[in-house]
Amino acid sequence: MIRKLLCAAAAASALLIGVAQAKETIVWWDFLSGGDGVRMKTLLEQFNKEHADSVQIDATTLEWGVPFYSKVQTATAVGDGPDIMTYHESRMPLGVSTGVLSPLSPDELTASGIKGSDFSPANWKAAQGPDGKQYAVPLDIHSIILYYNKDLLKKAGLLGEDGKPKGLDGAANWDAALAKLTANGVTGLALPNDGASGWRIFYTLFNQQGGQFLKDGKFLDGDNLAKATTTLAEMQKWVKNGWAPSNTEYPASIALFTSGKAAMHINGVWEVPTMVDLAKKGQLFDWGAVQIPVLYSQPATWADSHSFAIPDRKGNPVSPAKRKLVLDTIHWFNEHSLAWAGGGHLPAYLPVQESPEFKALKPNSDYVSLAKTAVFDPVSVLAGVASPVYDAAGNYVIPALNGEIAPAEAATKMRDDLQALTK
Amino acid sequence: MLRSRRAERLTAAALMAPFAVVYGVLFVYPTLKMVELAFTNAPLIGPGAWVGFDNFRRLTVDRLFSTAFWNTLYFVALTVAPSTLLGLVVALGVNRLKGWLQSVVLAAFFLPYILPVSCVFHMWNWMFDKDFGVLQYVLAPLNGGQHVSVFRTTPYFLPAVAFITTWWLLGFNVLLFIAGLRNISREIYEAAELDGASRWTQFWRITWPLIWPVTVLVFTIQLILQFKIFDQVYLFANFIVRYDPSMVMVEYIFKKAFQQNMGGLAAAASVVLFALIMIISVLQYQLLRARGRR
Numbered sequence: 023m024i025r026k027l028l029c030a031a032a033a034a035s036a037l038l039i040g041v042a043q044a045k046e047t048i049v050w051w052d053f054l055s056g057g058d059g060v061r062m063k064t065l066l067e068q069f070n071k072e073h074a075d076s077v078q079i080d081a082t083t084l085e086w087g088v089p090f091y092s093k094v095q096t097a098t099a100v101g102d103g104p105d106i107m108t109y110h111e112s113r114m115p116l117g118v119s120t121g122v123l124s125p126l127s128p129d130e131l132t133a134s135g136i137k138g139s140d141f142s143p144a145n146w147k148a149a150q151g152p153d154g155k156q157y158a159v160p161l162d163i164h165s166i167i168l169y170y171n172k173d174l175l176k177k178a179g180l181l182g183e184d185g186k187p188k189g190l191d192g193a194a195n196w197d198a199a200l201a202k203l204t205a206n207g208v209t210g211l212a213l214p215n216d217g218a219s220g221w222r223i224f225y226t227l228f229n230q231q232g233g234q235f236l237k238d239g240k241f242l243d244g245d246n247l248a249k250a251t252t253t254l255a256e257m258q259k260w261v262k263n264g265w266a267p268s269n270t271e272y273p274a275s276i277a278l279f280t281s282g283k284a285a286m287h288i289n290g291v292w293e294v295p296t297m298v299d300l301a302k303k304g305q306l307f308d309w310g311a312v313q314i315p316v317l318y319s320q321p322a323t324w325a326d327s328h329s330f331a332i333p334d335r336k337g338n339p340v341s342p343a344k345r346k347l348v349l350d351t352i353h354w355f356n357e358h359s360l361a362w363a364g365g366g367h368l369p370a371y372l373p374v375q376e377s378p379e380f381k382a383l384k385p386n387s388d389y390v391s392l393a394k395t396a397v398f399d400p401v402s403v404l405a406g407v408a409s410p411v412y413d414a415a416g417n418y419v420i421p422a423l424n425g426e427i428a429p430a431e432a433a434t435k436m437r438d439d440l441q442a443l444t445k
Numbered sequence: 446m447l448r449s450r451r452a453e454r455l456t457a458a459a460l461m462a463p464f465a466v467v468y469g470v471l472f473v474y475p476t477l478k479m480v481e482l483a484f485t486n487a488p489l490i491g492p493g494a495w496v497g498f499d500n501f502r503r504l505t506v507d508r509l510f511s512t513a514f515w516n517t518l519y520f521v522a523l524t525v526a527p528s529t530l531l532g533l534v535v536a537l538g539v540n541r542l543k544g545w546l547q548s549v550v551l552a553a554f555f556l557p558y559i560l561p562v563s564c565v566f567h568m569w570n571w572m573f574d575k576d577f578g579v580l581q582y583v584l585a586p587l588n589g590g591q592h593v594s595v596f597r598t599t600p601y602f603l604p605a606v607a608f609i610t611t612w613w614l615l616g617f618n619v620l621l622f623i624a625g626l627r628n629i630s631r632e633i634y635e636a637a638e639l640d641g642a643s644r645w646t647q648f649w650r651i652t653w654p655l656i657w658p659v660t661v662l663v664f665t666i667q668l669i670l671q672f673k674i675f676d677q678v679y680l681f682a683n684f685i686v687r688y689d690p691s692m693v694m695v696e697y698i699f700k701k702a703f704q705q706n707m708g709g710l711a712a713a714a715s716v717v718l719f720a721l722i723m724i725i726s727v728l729q730y731q732l733l734r735a736r737g738r739r
Contacts, residue, residue: 092489092703099490120488120706215597217688269594274576403706410705417689439689442507443705 046347048079051094051104053086054328057295061365065358069351077347087408091116094333098122101338106348109158111148111327112399112406118151119403124334125155126349134349136356140372148398149329158329159352160370162362164291165325165396166222167389168315172308174285178202186388190315193256200265203285210265212284214272215423217416218407222324223288224419226314227253229322229397235411236400239444242437250436254422254429256317261424268424280306288314294366294385311385313392325396326407327370330355368393404443414439476719482712489708500713509689510714513697516603517718520674520693523607525667531611532618532663533656537648539619540626551623555616562613566680569609570596596681599690606677613677614670618663625659626652661733665726672722675699694718 054062066081082104084090091113097103098121109117117123131137136159138146149158168187175181180199182188189195200210213219228235233249235242242250260266270278279287280300291311300306314323330352332340340348355362356371360379363386369375381387405411414436422432483500487493504510539551557565572580575594584593595601629652637647675695682691692700694714702711 088704095489095706116706120490269575269597271575408704413688 045075046077046344048077048106048344048348048351049104050079050081050106051090052081052083052108053090054108055083055086056292058292058365059083061295061362065355065361068358068361069354077351079351091122091408095120095122098333098335101335103333103335105332105340105344106351107331107333108161109329109331110407111145111158111160111329113409114149114151114157114329114406115401116403116406116409117331118153118157121334123151123157124332124340125151125153125157126159126332128156130345130349131156131159134346135353136349140356141370142372142393144396144398145327145370145393148327148401152401158331159349159356160327160329161355161359162328162367162370163325163393163396164328164367165323165389165392166219166226166288166290166314167311167392168313169279169287169289169293169297169309169311171279171282171285172310174203174208174282178285185310186312187310187315191317193317196315196317197259197265200260201263204263204265207283209267209278209284210286211260212270212275212278212287213260213266213423214275214289215268215270215420216272217412217420219272219289220419220423221412221415222290223257224250224253224415225324225397225399226322227256227317229324230316230318230320232318232320236402236405241440241444242433247433247437250433251430254419254432257419257423258425258429282307291366291368291386291389295364311389313389321392321395322397323392323395325392325398327398328367329370404440410440410443479712480716482709483716484713485709487708487712488706489702489711493709496709500710501717503710504713504717509692510697512689513692513694514717516692517672517674517694520603520607520678521668521671523604524610524671525664527607528611528615528618528667529660529664532615533622533660535615536619536622536626537652540623551619554619557613558616560613562676562680565609565613566677570681573605602681602691603678606681610671610674610677614667618667621659621663622656625656629655657733661730664733665730668726668729669722672718672725 050066052062063081066079070078084093094103094107094117109123114123138156141160142163145160145163149156149160151157168190170187172181172185175187178199180187180189180202187199190199203210213223225235228249231249231252233246233253235246235250237243237246261268266284267278275284275287276289276293276296278284280297294311297306297309297311301309313321316322332345332348356369357374359369359371359374360377360383363369363374363380363383366386368386368390369380374380375390375393380390399405399411402411403409417439418427418432418436421427422429427435482493484495484497485493486496486499535554539547539554542550560568572578573595575581575592575597581592584595585591587593593601595605633651633655634647637651642650673695674693678691678693679696679699682688682696688696688700695718698711698714698718701707701714
């Protein structure tokens, strides 16, 4: 009886292995939750359906930030981990320095139809290591944008004929606009008061002054400290004058805007679906989103990029055949990145970014201009998503915004803290 | 006689072996490795070069480490003694109840203890919420009518987390004390009553001395537990922004090892924490036991 059972079990498992061999499985790790997660799941389902008889992606979503990157690091060190993973371009320096990423040779990229010329130069370069090798392929560019309430801007005379804000460029105009919009229980601006958001806004305005956050291994060196102080002083003014409420939690800042209690809102492009969904249900006023106004001498906006990479699994590398398959898959996702743009992101893949379909996609095409002057995080193991630089923004930029610490003191302390970590 | 003793020893060794091996491989070996790591400049994964006491020197000059060190001690002070004493008070009360009422009340006190830390965090984060929290009805009048952003106000952060932690873990202390109280024979109290001792005298002369060993136990468990504070502080700090002023030691270790890839430095901080816990718990255990013996 037992022998019979064992035989049956063996036969069944042999059958299963037979099926598995006919179809390749790609193990996939990502950190995409929320709206991004839903959108990626739809794309993954589409991929699996289109490749039903050849490839199956087995996807797992892990916790964003430090937990994701430590898990990848520990897994690859023992030859474990996925065949493909998402990676922030801003965190590439750490990934490369810890040997987590496997370089992608030009030949294998070409073989899968991936070309550097299909991406904007800064975007493509941000996926390279200090050794000049390519370690990832970008999927999108994501940034912060200015969301605005058309009705409130119109009332204040700040809306142009084209439905876009006017007269917001230049710090003096921007301040005057905020003052004008702040009336009748409405504030001009709502900002998420978390470290990451603080960093993105700070870095945007800092770069609009031509600042360099990290130069030759020195943080906020020379006149960059003054530029950082100017930025923080400007931000502090917004809260101090009551143009933006203080200590606003991330969800509350969105609620303030969507309920019409704040005329404008600065947040990531990933909140576009929130607005689109509300508008679809008829629960939102007439809204729009544009590139962050230029307050200083030059346009610049903080940006980062979700990209795809192959982990360097020690002692158990991804086989050449599997690598080819993975790169083909990456190319497939870039070709289908219009669906990903529904999440507010800008497709990194230029053939999609310049396609008529994308140009028809609102509001993305209203702020796609930011990609040309996008500034990526400083190239350092201390910078990027969930890095000490992000933490420093939490420790100093947000308290400065809320007037708990003087701008000059905040800038100096931020510099000293980060500089101490380089030793 | 001699043979049988040898056989006994063999049996003992065979029975001990599984534990000894597991303990050695999973506890002693990693601990020794950690101490070794503390003297190297190793990253999170992989070997490093021997750097002597350099990591410890760096800890002494790191402003963040000293913040973490003092915050940890502060948190221990805020939680250990209060939660031990509160546990005893609640246990004394519950012990006086009878029948099903006692079970219900005991369960009510124990309920928070079985919640995972993430639930505890979400519940209290909502209750304390600046805009929508129910606790603002209590806090705002104390603050001149203004809503208070408790976790964003540095001086309130650790006391608030300590309060939540005490609420969360109290049930376990109560349970230990109840077990201790039930072990005290009724007859002693009856004899005391016959001698005309008041409830107050009964407590100080009978309950307090006889419950003392349990008190020492609870105190020690709490002490070690609270020195290792991480989850709650990490969760609450993650939702606000100022990590540094609220930093505790385990969080510092986590940050150095996993965010900044500095295995050696993180190991050195772990060694400091390990030594600190060992010294203080041994000291306090000896001290309290000596007091109890009197």
